[in-house]
Amino acid sequence: MIQSRADKLLAIETSCDETAAAVISVDSKSVRILSSTIASQIPLHRKTLGVVPEIASRAHVEKIIPVISEALSKAKLETISEIDAVAVTYGPGLVGSLLVGTETAKTIAYARAIPLIAINHLDGHIISAFAEKKSPAQAGGQISISNIKKSLPALALVVSGGHTELVLINKPFSYRVVGRTVDDAAGEAFDKIARLLGLDYPGGPAIEAAASTKFKVKSKKLKIELPRPMIGSDNFNFSFAGLKTAVLYQVRKCKKLNKNQQAAFAHETQQAIVDVLVHKTYRAARQFKVKSVLLAGGVSANKLLRQTMGEKIKQLSISLHIAPPELTTDNAAMIGLAGGLRYLAGKTVNWYDVRVDPNAGL
Numbered sequence: 001m002i003q004s005r006a007d008k009l010l011a012i013e014t015s016c017d018e019t020a021a022a023v024i025s026v027d028s029k030s031v032r033i034l035s036s037t038i039a040s041q042i043p044l045h046r047k048t049l050g051v052v053p054e055i056a057s058r059a060h061v062e063k064i065i066p067v068i069s070e071a072l073s074k075a076k077l078e079t080i081s082e083i084d085a086v087a088v089t090y091g092p093g094l095v096g097s098l099l100v101g102t103e104t105a106k107t108i109a110y111a112r113a114i115p116l117i118a119i120n121h122l123d124g125h126i127i128s129a130f131a132e133k134k135s136p137a138q139a140g141g142q143i144s145i146s147n148i149k150k151s152l153p154a155l156a157l158v159v160s161g162g163h164t165e166l167v168l169i170n171k172p173f174s175y176r177v178v179g180r181t182v183d184d185a186a187g188e189a190f191d192k193i194a195r196l197l198g199l200d201y202p203g204g205p206a207i208e209a210a211a212s213t214k215f216k217v218k219s220k221k222l223k224i225e226l227p228r229p230m231i232g233s234d235n236f237n238f239s240f241a242g243l244k245t246a247v248l249y250q251v252r253k254c255k256k257l258n259k260n261q262q263a264a265f266a267h268e269t270q271q272a273i274v275d276v277l278v279h280k281t282y283r284a285a286r287q288f289k290v291k292s293v294l295l296a297g298g299v300s301a302n303k304l305l306r307q308t309m310g311e312k313i314k315q316l317s318i319s320l321h322i323a324p325p326e327l328t329t330d331n332a333a334m335i336g337l338a339g340g341l342r343y344l345a346g347k348t349v350n351w352y353d354v355r356v357d358p359n360a361g362l
């Protein structure tokens, strides 16, 4: 589809605990974020130290229209009639949460007789790694189509609360999962271990913050050494459940963790997870002889992961694309960027063709 002018896409994301909308501008050379709005449910789920699906769906129902309306006005659009298509996450995720986003998107598409673009949440995370900011003031960034083509074949590491996958991308829209977690996701490990350590929710940022505080472990009895699960295995799969159990056993040896011990555990946990993620990504990038590595998903907000991955991938003399920090955790701009690319390729559907798929694979 060749664009005579920049078309505008509305993007909607409600797969888990963030109600998000964005407006994206699409022309034949680039896909650009005009606005991005998120109503976070983190304060709501902090009380239960995790997402309660029913509470999440209800919050999406309350927030979805105000969030869309804010995204439109931030993009300086007066009404929804200026939108040419709607991109929405159809899965994977929580079924009740996904339904709020998809039904809203279908209603808009039906009422306005405009096309829909169904986006896999993981595709959104992967594509966000290509986003670049042309100026600090630019909302979120943009993707140049020629840059994507130059970067392929690429290997993406998607690390979030629900997924840890190594994905090979040989050509646009063609994904092959070459490795994945066999139990917990990396983000899930951060969240569960934070809980064991008495740290805040979500666990990733809490562990990162605790790990960066200065600490000194005085007790000789408490020597914190955690395993690097499956780091030496000859496949590209991951496992993080054993790490959580190892923390549990060592925490039990202490009566109540003091700040010093919390920091020491946080430091070793973060280092163990980063070591495994970087090592496996490096080996896969070398084996598949890719031109670039992409790092995306909530856990890619982690500074130690970003820095260590940068240093390791440099050894292969290939490029590393990392999602800008504001696009790492769930947002609708990433769904709009992936949607814009599919829109340009004519991959649109009618409202009645969209079905939610809580277990959707890539």
Ligand code: KG4
Residues within 6 Å of the ligand: 016, 159, 160, 161, 162, 163, 186, 187, 188, 190, 191, 202, 203, 204, 205, 208, 297, 298, 299, 300, 301, 302, 303, 328, 329, 330
């Ligand atoms: O992509 P995301 O927002 O949602 C899912 O699709 O799951 O990822 C959320 C996950 C949570 O597990 C959270 O603890 C983790 O990303 N996370 C981090 C950091 N920020 C978020 N993990 C490590 N370091 C961080 N700075």
Ligand code: ZN
Residues within 6 Å of the ligand: 121, 125, 160, 161, 297, 298, 329, 330
């Ligand atoms: Zn996500």
